[in-house]
Amino acid sequence: MFAALGTWQLKRLQWKLDLIERIDQRVHAAPVAPPAPDKWAGVTAASDEYRKVRVSGKFLYELTTRVQTTTAKGIGFWLMTPLCTGDGTIVFINRGFVPMQSGDLARPAPPRAGAEPCAGAFGPAVEITGLLRMPEPKGRILRENDPANERWYVRDVPVIAQARNLPRAAPFFIDAPAGQEYPQDATEKPTGGLTVIAFPNNHLVYALTWFALAAMVAGGYYLVLRFERRKTRDQDDAQH
Template sequence: MSKTRTAASETEGARDDTARSPSLWLAVLSLTAFAALIALGVWQVERRAWKLALIDRVEQRVHAPAQPIPSPGVWSAVTAANDEYRHVSLTGRFLHDRETLVQAVTEEGPGYWVLTPLQRGDGTQVLVNRGFVPSERRDASARRDGNPDGPVEITGLLRMSEPKGGFLRNNVPQHNRWYSRDVAAIAAARGLHEAAPFFVDADAGSQSGGGPIGGLTVVRFPNNHLIYALTWFALALMLAGWLFVTFGGGLFRRQRIVHEPAGGPDASARRTGSDAGTIVEQT
């Protein structure tokens, strides 16, 4: 009876130790998660460096003296990375009868951007975002005094086309409803066959009295990459601590060897086998 109870006790203890010990698959998943968190943190650090370089580049473009817009021969090579927000200048005559109103919300409130083609001397056209008008001035007749008829010189920021539409709202050219400054679609709707693939946000100083309010371009680039990086690294650190406690804690536990004489006072309670004279205890 005593031997049977002892064997059952040893089997139960072995089962408990197995249940308590972390499994291999859990270790592999934890290490994979740790590596992924570190990779995400490093990626955010790299993104932050890229964003800071972008902000510095754009700031230099915005505040640089105005230069002539790219010539038609290189329009196909104009890209956001190389050209957007360049301070440019151009001359021509506005085609006010082909203006397009694009819904907008600005610091002045809700209303419209007024995009008007500028006919240039070489026969090409460039869409110019002349600025913002509130809803009560959307009709061109309400701002006729601000629409110059003769040649004008415009300075502003080169912007890339905004195809298809705005957030959850698609442009509807056939109904003259516009939610984004889609240059190709506006040019097609207004019969502009030599239009540039970009548009220009006019400076405030380019507008005449009574015209749209220019100079409202918002140049802002969210830069939260440092916070994201610190978050990923903090999660990796917490996971590393959990891994250490769960898998590595036993490496630093001291063992105390207890030698008991064969007839010690606790022998009946602690001796279960022929080698029970030496007992190992965790401390």
């Protein structure tokens, strides 16, 4: 059983190394267009997450959702803002991190979009080249969103889009890098480029541990057999 667990961890090690290599290639590849609406159903973390994409359009700043988070810069919020693209679809952009200020939790909720939200997109068009990210699921560490009370703890864009009445929003979002924080003349300027790409890889240690336990069991079994054989031999000698 221990040997089987060790072999399984070696397979997991190879899978993790392949994953790290695949993600590294995506991050450093030339940017491509994000998946079109007819491809949204097939977008997955395995095939698309951390892919570098480029999108242009106009922000709907008034529909920004502030998602609570903790980063290396402290406690604050991700600013998740819908971007209206040229074809009328909407992609949420994580414009970056802003630190929490007094009164932030008492801010009024953003409005719900109208029937044609992109018709109200004003201002200059922007271009974002960032990393495609999948919605964050809630878990034991991340708290569950509370849309009714405008409390957001995970970047679950389908739920955010529903709360903002944006049915044509993409099921993924894009992390904006440093230097592409819009609007650039805003008094509350977010910090972009804080995407953490880390994949714990302890599978080799686990494999060695399981194989060591297998060796200990095999060694202990050998010692028991050796002791039993010596005991039997001593009993035979005593009888003769």
